[in-house]
Amino acid sequence: MTRIPAQNDASADLFAPYKPISDVYDELNDGAQIRPHWQSFVQGVRDIGASEFQRRWQQMQKLLDRTGMAYIGAGIGNPGQDRRARPWELDPLPVLLPSSEWNQISQGLKQRGKLMQLILQDLYGPQDLLRSGILPEEVLFRHPGYYRCFHGQNPPGNNYLYFYAADLSRSPDGSWWVQGDRSESPSGSGFALENRIIQSRMTPSLFHKENVQRLAGYFMKVKEAVLRACSRVTNPRVVILSNGAESPNYFEDAYLARYLGYTLVEPADLAVRGNRVMLKTLGGLLPVDVIIRRPNSDQCDPLEISHATGGIPELLQVCRMKNVVVLNPLGSGIVESPIFMTFMPQLCQHLLGEPLILPGVATWRCGDPDSLAYVIENIDKLVIKPSYRKRGNRSGIFRVQKDGDQEKLIRMIQADPDLFVAQEQVVRSTSPVYSKKSLTPAHIALRSFAVLGQNDFETMPGGLIRLSGELQPLEASLQVGERSKDAWVLSDTPIARVSLLKQPDHGVELKRTGGELPSRIAENLFWLGRNLERADVTARILRTTISRLTSEEQISEMPEVVILIRTMAEMGIIEPGYGVEEMRKQLPPIERNLAANIFDEQNSMSLRSIVTEIFRLTSRSRDRVSADSWRVLHRVDQGFQPPVTGYWDLSDCLALLDDLVLDLAAFSGIISESITRTQVYHFLDMGRRMERATQSSRLMRNCLVLPSGDLAAILEALLEISDSLITYRSRYLEEMHLGAVLDLLVTDETNPRSIARQLAQLLEHVNDLPNVANHAGYTVEQRLAMSLLHEVRMFDVTRVRAPDALSAGESLHMLLQEIESLLPKLSDVVSQRYLVHAMPQSHLVEIRP
Numbered sequence: 001m002t003r004i005p006a007q008n009d010a011s012a013d014l015f016a017p018y019k020p021i022s023d024v025y026d027e028l029n030d031g032a033q034i035r036p037h038w039q040s041f042v043q044g045v046r047d048i049g050a051s052e053f054q055r056r057w058q059q060m061q062k063l064l065d066r067t068g069m070a071y072i073g074a075g076i077g078n079p080g081q082d083r084r085a086r087p088w089e090l091d092p093l094p095v096l097l098p099s100s101e102w103n104q105i106s107q108g109l110k111q112r113g114k115l116m117q118l119i120l121q122d123l124y125g126p127q128d129l130l131r132s133g134i135l136p137e138e139v140l141f142r143h144p145g146y147y148r149c150f151h152g153q154n155p156p157g158n159n160y161l162y163f164y165a166a167d168l169s170r171s172p173d174g175s176w177w178v179q180g181d182r183s184e185s186p187s188g189s190g191f192a193l194e195n196r197i198i199q200s201r202m203t204p205s206l207f208h209k210e211n212v213q214r215l216a217g218y219f220m221k222v223k224e225a226v227l228r229a230c231s232r233v234t235n236p237r238v239v240i241l242s243n244g245a246e247s248p249n250y251f252e253d254a255y256l257a258r259y260l261g262y263t264l265v266e267p268a269d270l271a272v273r274g275n276r277v278m279l280k281t282l283g284g285l286l287p288v289d290v291i292i293r294r295p296n297s298d299q300c301d302p303l304e305i306s307h308a309t310g311g312i313p314e315l316l317q318v319c320r321m322k323n324v325v326v327l328n329p330l331g332s333g334i335v336e337s338p339i340f341m342t343f344m345p346q347l348c349q350h351l352l353g354e355p356l357i358l359p360g361v362a363t364w365r366c367g368d369p370d371s372l373a374y375v376i377e378n379i380d381k382l383v384i385k386p387s388y389r390k391r392g393n394r395s396g397i398f399r400v401q402k403d404g405d406q407e408k409l410i411r412m413i414q415a416d417p418d419l420f421v422a423q424e425q426v427v428r429s430t431s432p433v434y435s436k437k438s439l440t441p442a443h444i445a446l447r448s449f450a451v452l453g454q455n456d457f458e459t460m461p462g463g464l465i466r467l468s469g470e471l472q473p474l475e476a477s478l479q480v481g482e483r484s485k486d487a488w489v490l491s492d493t494p495i496a497r498v499s500l501l502k503q504p505d506h507g508v509e510l511k512r513t514g515g516e517l518p519s520r521i522a523e524n525l526f527w528l529g530r531n532l533e534r535a536d537v538t539a540r541i542l543r544t545t546i547s548r549l550t551s552e553e554q555i556s557e558m559p560e561v562v563i564l565i566r567t568m569a570e571m572g573i574i575e576p577g578y579g580v581e582e583m584r585k586q587l588p589p590i591e592r593n594l595a596a597n598i599f600d601e602q603n604s605m606s607l608r609s610i611v612t613e614i615f616r617l618t619s620r621s622r623d624r625v626s627a628d629s630w631r632v633l634h635r636v637d638q639g640f641q642p643p644v645t646g647y648w649d650l651s652d653c654l655a656l657l658d659d660l661v662l663d664l665a666a667f668s669g670i671i672s673e674s675i676t677r678t679q680v681y682h683f684l685d686m687g688r689r690m691e692r693a694t695q696s697s698r699l700m701r702n703c704l705v706l707p708s709g710d711l712a713a714i715l716e717a718l719l720e721i722s723d724s725l726i727t728y729r730s731r732y733l734e735e736m737h738l739g740a741v742l743d744l745l746v747t748d749e750t751n752p753r754s755i756a757r758q759l760a761q762l763l764e765h766v767n768d769l770p771n772v773a774n775h776a777g778y779t780v781e782q783r784l785a786m787s788l789l790h791e792v793r794m795f796d797v798t799r800v801r802a803p804d805a806l807s808a809g810e811s812l813h814m815l816l817q818e819i820e821s822l823l824p825k826l827s828d829v830v831s832q833r834y835l836v837h838a839m840p841q842s843h844l845v846e847i848r849p
Helices: 036-048 052-067 099-123 137-142 191-200 204-209 218-230 249-262 315-319 332-336 337-351 369-376 405-415 475-476 519-549 559-571 589-600 607-620 627-639 650-674 677-707 713-723 725-732 740-748 755-769 780-793 812-837
Strands: 069-071 083-087 095-098 163-170 175-182 237-240 263-265 268-272 277-281 284-287 291-292 326-327 363-365 382-386 420-423 430-435 439-451 457-459 466-467 485-490
Touching: 036 052, 036 095, 036 204, 036 812, 052 191, 099 163, 099 175, 099 332, 099 337, 099 457, 099 485, 137 337, 163 369, 175 332, 191 204, 191 218, 191 249, 191 439, 191 466, 191 485, 218 249, 218 291, 218 326, 218 457, 237 249, 249 263, 268 315, 277 315, 277 519, 315 326, 315 559, 326 627, 337 420, 363 369, 369 405, 369 430, 405 812, 430 466, 519 559, 519 589, 519 607, 519 650, 519 677, 519 713, 519 812, 559 677, 559 713, 589 650, 607 627, 627 650, 650 677, 677 713, 677 740, 677 755, 677 812, 713 725, 713 740, 713 812, 725 740, 740 755, 740 780, 755 780, 755 812
Parallel strands: 095 485, 237 263, 237 291, 291 326
Antiparallel strands: 069 083, 163 175, 163 439, 268 277, 277 284, 363 420, 382 420, 430 439, 439 457, 439 466, 466 485
């Protein structure tokens, strides 16, 4: 069935009421009419119709939400800035660039990348630029990011720049200007790729009709550059070194790792052993050949840079020995400082013998007396920036905005002029932004990317468009993570299909192993499994309790409720005082306080806190979690939220708990049916089984060892929490028997919820751990797992008697106590053997200058 365009909609033409800002270059409209290269696209949107366009935009927002695409606020380098993850906002209208215009930009980017390469080669080599006076010595030697230890790294081909990006903006006359160079470790290419995928799905027919140049070719060049950088190895092990889940670009790091097929690591995942960088995995230490780094250069080697926190000790020494390749090499970020913008025209003419194709925004070095005089005279028209930029720190951007600023700025500059530059403020172009079913103009900046090719730099067609509602300095206006856009470079001819996948040209050794899993990821997955089960049992206990609290009976008429309240208090789900009868009478009624306890994020054992931890662990293992798994757990995190305003009663909580249990069951199904039985599965499921056995033991100890009241009611509640009530009734009908319940929940290995089943599964996982098969005899973890299972199998439920109908007997108590004692020991042994890689200490025997 064909959808009929909404031509009769009064608001069908979104573009008719659009009004550009005067005296500003608008990407869509030249002031009189729509620009030629936009006309086909605009007509296509008109054919879709405003209503249908709105529907597709809403679908796009849902798709972004399901993927969990997010950006963590980096603030401006000051304490207390918001660093919470917020959803990535993508505008549905791309920015269109004709191929003729893009070709000029691309040539400028290639030239600038080549120029940056030559500057870095000189500064870390002969330093002829300093000797000739083209660059003043203080430009380099006062640079806080310049370290002597960065010399002598021996990068392949003496290339200090593999990945380069430039922040571009268009001035009112239509010219493109470089507002900033990015050479440390340019970010944004992953966001640009995800923008393209989302955008093309919203308007697929328009995307193909406009002959948009693809991005896959750029990432193919990235992979080729990595292989050339490590040509000594046929199939190098490549890792992307991330700053961690708290960094602004962690989503991008994980996304690129999955897309490119590289391993995502953090500094703690790597260590230097025997002059090689090694990856800590479950199967042992594996050599790493290439590191694509995200951390700043001065945070990579704490052994040679004293103030570095974290990093990889001895990394620079391994680089000098050519045993690892770091991309970009350490120290490459010095040329992205604004002070270099002052010298770019002269440097280009000197090193390349030609003028800049893409000029930089006018920049004055305040350390030069003539420039300082000009800056002071025109300070109200300029933007003042620190001379030296540190990636990730956007503080220190100044301009005159109110009375009193001018004198203050002048005094600050005059105190040490070398530390400041002044830049002309470019009035950036605007592009239409879709909001509230209408279009409004917003200022844009384009970050374009280049990678070192065989003979020249290769560029990504387009890049990442970022938006700003106000005309502020580029860094300040974009630090809040406002909307982004896709950039479409239009071709004059149809675009050939490009795939990142290569056709196989040789055989490969078949594998069934998973020992290459980094130990940190295994640990995250292990604790993810534990927290998933902790959330499940907590939700089930709360649901069973609330279903009784919301019934027509009083608490005094339901003895099992008292037991459940005591159990929740002992487990930390609610305030501990509710577990003691005398204290409970002095506290607010549990019916009034229970909802607040569920969502109390100050309590690490509250259900909301457990859900938060699940999402945190999932985020830290993003490159190892399938798209469906991510969507389920992201939905759990988004759905299990307290009311924004007002008060929820227990009935509202009951509905929320039902949804949570259902989502967790869905994830369990994914684990069971979709995860290959490698170490990812073993550690995730090992955590689940260990936590389920622990929680089941604690639950039965609270309910059966020291019960009070009607034992039948307690047994029924216990079966309900354990999701075994239907099985029990199918076997024994309505009557509750203590021995039958214990058999079902403790010793019956056919019951997926029984303790015996968990311990049997645990033993299987332990037997599948790396290196177990090569160990003489049984390992410690095997012995512990076998002991646990043996204790349960030897437990005779028929001998348990409760003559007073109140006690399950000493034998059950001893069994549960043994389980809760041995399970933590098993957890510790597994952690020590597989999740920690310690080596004998090395003593410093030589000190070199």
